[in-house]
Amino acid sequence: MTDTRRKHVPRLHVDRALAIGDTVALGAQQVHHLGAVLRLRTGADLVLFDGRGGEYPARLAALDRKSAQALVLEHRQPRRESPLAVTLAQAVARGDRMDFAVAKAVELGVAAIQPLFTERGQVKLAGDRLDRKHRHWQAVVRSAAEQAGREVLPTVHVPCRLDGWLTDAGGERRLMLDPRATGGPADGTTTPTSVTLLIGPESGFSDQELDAARASGFEGVRLGPRILRTETAGPAALAALQTRWGDFR
The missing domain is CATH 3.40.1280.10 (SPOUT methyltransferase, trefoil knot domain)
Structure with a gap:
């Protein structure tokens, strides 16, 4: 897997619980941002997070003008939340x-x-x-x-x-x-x-x-x-x- 720390990788919130191996359908605004604004292609690296803790490096598995799917590859916990x-x-x-x-x-x-x-x-x-x-x-x-x-x-x-x-x-x-x-x-x-x-x-x-x-x-x-x-x-x-x-x- 590409080292996502060495380049800008889109980071997206997903309103569902995530797990390694999931294929996640992305929202319409996210599809537009990835395709029309960032001009990404299938295979691009992403980072997903579900707001429940940690984040999930993923790969853009499919992308067209109306839909996109991401494959969740792993889970990591960078510990960016404040103790306060x-x-x-x-x-x-x-x-x-x-x-x-x-x-x-x-x-x-x-x-x-x-x-x-x-x-x-x-x-x-x-x-x-x-x-x-x-x-x-x-x-x-x-x-x-x-x-x-x-x-x-x-x-x-x-x-x-x-x-x-x-x-x-x-x-x-x-x-x-x-x-x-x-x-x-x-x-x-x-x-x-x-x-x-x-x-x-x-x-x-x-x-x-x-x-x-x-x-x-x-x-x-x-x-x-x-x-x-x-x-x-x-x-x-x-x-x-x-x-x-x-x-x-």
Whole structure:
């Protein structure tokens, strides 16, 4: 088998459990990407992953304009998942800002994403629009996970209101960004295995939301003296957490 570490090899998520020897039918968008964009041919090397751990080197067994199949050759575990399980609780941002926040969180090793509606948030979603947006964010996660070499596909929870979610929030450490706080996101002497990171909307949390979050065990932290955009704050805090307690060391 060709050494896939020495050249770019397409990496694709497959929404089914994989095993060595499987022949896997690829999706329509994957077929288009492999054939029309990358111009691959039968016999090309691929890497598949099912989001359950590890990845599967494979070979493109068949490809035409409408379909493609891949033969799974082996299973390997490169161990790219962080020992720190971070849930990013992100206030829903407008337009591409939310896509950016979600994609960068996946690249930075987040374990789960919880989109939240807040008092000052300007995005209102319900019914079919909410379902479509949730599916869209799941697609953003898949694409970012393929690019970043993730072995486990982060979960995108169904968006909900902050006030209802706070009572169920978990994590050994619960952190929320607050520019008035004095400590940083990676302060502390103990090493947690799980963190929930709460990021507010463009206009910030209301005083009532800050009080409710504190009552639910969230510690206010800040990212230096500057005010970051909502889509920048999450990735910046995640990088700090991964440097202190995760796999950036």
